[in-house]
Amino acid sequence: MDNHEHEILQNLISESGSYRSLFEYHPDAIYVMDKKGNYIYTNPGVEKISGYTIDTLEHVDRSKIFGAERIEMRSPYLAEVLQGKSVQFQTHIYHRQGHLIDLDVTYTPIVIDEEIVGIYGIAKDITARNDVEQKLVEAERMYRLISENADDLITCSDADGMITYISPSVEKILGFLPSELMQTLSTDLIYAEDILQLEPPFQSRKAVQIRCVCKNKTYKWIELTVKAIKDENGVTVQYMGIGRDITARKESEEQLRKSEERLALAQSIAGFGCWDWNLDTQELVCSDKFLEILGVESPSAKLLYRHFLTMVHHEDRDKVRYAFRQSVAQEHVNIECRLVDQHHQIKTVHIQGTLVADDNDGTRQIVGTIQDITESRLMEDLIRESERQYRMLSNNTLDLISSHTADEELSFIYTSASVKKLIGYEGEELIGKSAFSFYHPEDYQAVRDYIKWITEMPEHSKSKTVHYRFQHKAGHYVWLESTATYTPSQIEGIAGTVIAVSRDVTDRKLAEQRLHESEQRYKSLVEYNPSGVYSFDLQGRLFNLNPVAEIQSGYDRTRLKNTYFAELIHPDLREEALNRFNRAKMGMPQNYETVLVHHTGHQIEVNITNVPIIVSGEITGVFGIATDITESKKYVEQIKKISDEYNLILSSVSEGIYGVDADGNGIFLNAAASSMLGVTKEEFIGSPVRDLLMHTRSDGEPYAATHHPVELTMQDSISRRVTEDVFFRRDGSSFFASYQTNALRDREKIVGVVVVFSDRTNEKAIIEAKESAERAAYAKSQFISMMSHEIRTPMNGIVGMAELMLDLDLNEEQASYIHIIRQSGNELMQIINDIMDVHRLENGNVELEEELFDLRELIDDVYQWFLPTAQSKYLVFDKHIEQEVPKLARGDMPRIKQVLVNIIGNAIKFTEKGNIHLSAGVSYLSQDQGMMLNFQITDTGIGIPADKLSELFHSFSQVHPVMNRRYGGTGLGLFICKNLIELMNGTIGVNSQEHQGSTFYFSIPLQLA
Missing domain, CATH: 3.30.450.20 (PAS domain)
Known part of the structure; x- marks a missing residue:
């Protein structure tokens, strides 16, 4: 290269x-x-x-x-x-x-x-x-084996009788492929004279015998059980049918019509388990199907009645016994119960029978059938769950659902409640009006082409959407994305119906335009990424994803587009995912683990990385990278746990720490333990601990092997705390020690024990001194509490009486004296309150409360409170709040207000002329770390001498006695402020020049809302 x-x-x-x-x-x-x-x-x-x-x-x-x-x-x-x-x-x-x-x-x-x-x-x-894939292949093989070999015919149809599902067994029974019958009226497969049996009202779950047309134009007899599925209002929304081919049975019945009644009855219920109960001998003569349902493998077809009762579920046994006893008098039995077969499987069965008497020999028998309806009951449960999920979806969707006439006008027939939020209109304003009157003229043709496509190819309508602009009631246009289905009318001359589901994609359209160039550049990285890559706009709506994301979610790209990201997350984890998403929007990359819910309902544990999408220096969306960690999470968590425990134990601490494995051998020893016990790490690891280290009870008595705290914790995993034992060093010397034992676990198995100990030889004198100090502090606390109560009670009486006397008809001099009494009483009460605050702070009895409050409103309230006082002294009092200061925050609002009131009150009290300025700002701001809130109060008052600044925040500290006689005060206010701020993990300080003024500043960490 x-x-x-x-x-x-x-x-x-x-x-x-x-x-x-x-x-x-x-x-x-x-x-x-x-x-x-x-x-x-x-x-x-x-x-x-x-x-x-x-x-x-x-x-x-x-x-x-x-x-x-x-x-x-x-x-x-x-x-x-x-x-x-x-x-x-x-x-x-x-x-x-x-x-x-x-x-x-x-x-x-x-x-x-x-x-x-x-x-x-x-x-x-x-x-x-x-x-995992190997296991899935095996599961898929088993699924195909079961579904492809089912004998019964299972169908589902909507309320109009349109077939929505039919099992593969239809090809074996009627010769049709399942796809050939979808969206076909179920009545089209039934002989006209047999349809009357299925017209309502009919008995749900009652079996009827009908003739169904085969593909080769012949027919077969089907025994059909139909279940009507109803909504919460009792309206039928779906029918489910389970049918069995009884053509052979019907042919046999026709041939044996003139045979004995008993034989004809048995043949009429072919396909069910048959039984014949002799009331005299108590014998049950059972068919092969009956024995098969019971799970009994026996060469004999006879079974005693009492043996049959032992196979009935114990909760149903009394009910069955009573029903058969009553059948003698009522001449029939009809009951549903549970059986437990020889393989301990529970089956739900339907048993029915009729009393038959033989006039010749006087014997009485009950002849009947048994039917395994376990699958039928399971299917009903599945249908109920499907209905519940459908109702939840329709009641909570944010999309606009509307129906229209399938003609040139596309007039509104119905709109869902979300119409006002989406396009500003009430539903009544749109009913009967043409939808085209609201579309943008440039989008007319796109909508007409789409309507033509779904009416000509209704079976493919869900695979295509249309985008167009709809005029909002306020006048602007909103981009909508719609998916529609067409239902033709059954009445000639009347237009069909178009049902549309529409959502607002305006923001997505803008985001797609801005991100087009970026997507093109990095398309290969996203498309070939082995992790699921999701692209969201700033509102959290999905606008792009790679093929792996489709596999992870189980939805295709069209279904997922414009989906809100939280819909893919497990409901219990959506709030955390939303917080992470919002942080990524602020430019802070996020990495966390969560659970996706697949289209089929199963959960996938994933590691999510959220990073901001930045275009031209501006954040326009968020990437979500989802890696399936379902299988590896347990392994990773186990490794992390072991690593964290190891690092924690061996970290530098003053206490001695050592570990013992399940065999009693040393596995680790920290430096403090090595020093205190006189044993090196090399000597300790791998050696029997009981041979190296010996310790006894505080009185010198050795522990029995079975009662040693380490051995006990090894057995039951319970942590034990021993406050005073004697540990012996390697050289034979000893020291008092306190220690705690904790079990080490690996996958819930105890693999060892950790012992943490400290030398307490020199602590006894310290403990005694501490206990003495605590008794003195307690006495002081009791005295202050008692004196506070005893002073506060008469003072409340004095202040209250002064308030009442002011309402009397007093001259000016008398009123002046009463005002002095009231003011002095209030000042004394404030001093008592300050002393109690100091007492609580010194004893650690002040507890902070964290609550959500309006930060800007708090600052403004304090400012408005002091503004009249400042104006009465002709002072200029102003404030400045930086733009970065958020509106809402979490913290102890009353304590923050107490500090502000104290400092601003001092500033006004010690300033005779000039101005006072209050400012608030933040030094950092993030969702992870919260913020650091900074306050500064500046005045042009008397100032503080440099040699007095160090005493300013001490209790009962006064800068100058003469000055305090003029201005008043106890010297407790700033001491209370300092302790409250430090309690909130903040800091406080002051800059001051005598005769020129002072600046007090403090900072408090707060959490964001």
Whole structure:
């Protein structure tokens, strides 16, 4: 490779622009090679999959990666890609640690000015996927085996009788392919004289015998059971039928019509299990089908009644016993129950029979049938679940659903509730009006062509959409995307109906136009990416995806376009996904794990990388890269857990830590443990711990082997805390220690125990001093609380009486005295409150509350509160809030307000003339870290001497006694402010010059809303 091509590749890598983030954060291995296959650049995914960095790849022997026998494996693919083709192949390599990894590799040529200068490579780890695919192949084989060998005929039709599904067995029974009968009226297959049996009202689940027309114009007898599926209003929306070919049985019945009644009855129910219960002998004579349902393999067709009862499910046994007892008097039995066969499988069956008496010998028998209806009940449950999902979808869709006359006017017949939100009209305003009167003139022909297409080819209507502009009620045009179906009228001379589902794609149209150039440039990277790549606009609607994304979701590209991304996410994880999406919109790449819901309903665990789409320096959307980690997640989580535990245990801590495996041998020992026990790491690892380390109870008594805390934790995994034991060093000396045992687990199995201990030899005196201090602090706390209550009660009486006296008819001098009493009382109450705040702060009894509040409103409230006071002193009081300060934040709003009120109140109190300025701003702002809120209060007051600044935030600190007699105050306000701010993890400070003024500033970290 010449230097010119090498320089071109380096420039291409460095100038990737907005797509550099796609390379860096892509979970798969992406690399750039020269034309000889040498590696020029790799993303972090290469090291993640292979263990090699770009530096180690340059020097490692290729046989270590590909194996000696496959070292030239890449050559034909490199040759093919240098001819301008993209190639994809599967291979395997050896990880740097030695294990084998299956890869799906894509090579794409890098073309600059029509010259191939290098090769893009994308490699995806498919080791786990290959295992899953093997299992899927086996599952698919079993599914085909079952579906292709079903004997009964299963059909589903809509409320009008139009067939919507028919099982493959129809070809065996009637000669038709299933596709030939779709969207055909079910009555077209039935003889006219037999249709009356199916006209409502009919008994749901009652079997009827009808003749069905075969493809060769003959007919077959079908025994059909029909189930009417109804909505919550009792309206039939679907019919489900299960039919069985009884042609042979009908022919036998015709031939044996004049035979004995019992034989005729048995033949009439062919295909069911038959039974004959002799009431005198209690014997059941059973047909082969009866025995098959019971799961009994017996050469004898006879069974005692009591033996049959043992096979009835224990919850249904009394019901069956009662029904058969009543059948003697009522001369018939009809019951549904559950049976448990010899393989312990539960089957639901329908049993019915009739009492038959023999006049000659006087014997009485009940002759009847048994039918396995397990599948029928399961199908009913599936249909109910399908109905529930359909109702949920129709009630919550944001799309516009409308119906129109299928004529030149395309007049509105019906609109869904979303019409107003989408195009501004009430539904009543559109009914009866032509849709063309609202379309943009340039889109008339596109709509007419689409309507013509769906009316001529209705079976393909769902595979095509139409885009057009619809005039909003406000006057502007909205781009809509519609999918429509055509239903012809059954009445001659009346137009059919067009049902359309429409959605607003205005934003998507704009986004598609802006991203067209970018999509063209990187199309090959997206289309051949082994991960699912989704492109969303800023509203989260999908406008592009690659083939892998279609496979992951189970939907085709047309169905997914303009879909809101959260619809693909498991409902429980949508809020987290939305937060991640919003951060990516702000320019912060995101990587997280979530669960996609496949079209079939099964869940896929994926790793999502969200990176912003940047065009011309502006964020226009978000890329979503989804890698299926369903199989590998457990393995990765296990490795991460082990790694985290190992790093945590061996981190530098002052406590001693050592680990013991299940056999009692040492597995790790940190530096502190080695120093305290006098044992080196080499001596400890692999040696029996009980031989190296000995410790006893605090009284010197050794532990029994079965009662040792480490052994107990090894047995039951319960953590144990021992406050005082004696540990012996290797040299024989000892020390008091407290320790805790914790079980080490691997996949819920206990594999060892971790012991964390500390030397407590010198702690006893400290503990006694601490307990003494705590008793003194408690006494102080009780005294302050009592005095606060005792002072507060009479003061409330004094202030209250002063308030009442002010309402009396007083002269000016008396009123002045009362005002002084009230003001002094309020000031004393404030002092008491400040003292209690200081007491609570010193004892750590102040708890912060986190709530969502309006930050800008808080600042404005404080400003408006002090503005009249400032104006009364002829001071200029203004504020400035930076534009970056958000409206909403999370934090302790009352405490922030208390700090602002205290500092601004001081500023006004100590300023006789000039101005006071309040400003608020942020030093950083992000969804992950929240923000740092900065306040600054500047005044032109008396200022603070430089030698007094260090005392300013101490409790009961006063800058100058004479000054405080003039202005008042206890010196507690700033001490309270400082402690509250530090409690909120913030900082506070002051800059001041005497006689010139002061600037107080403080910063508080807050979370964003």
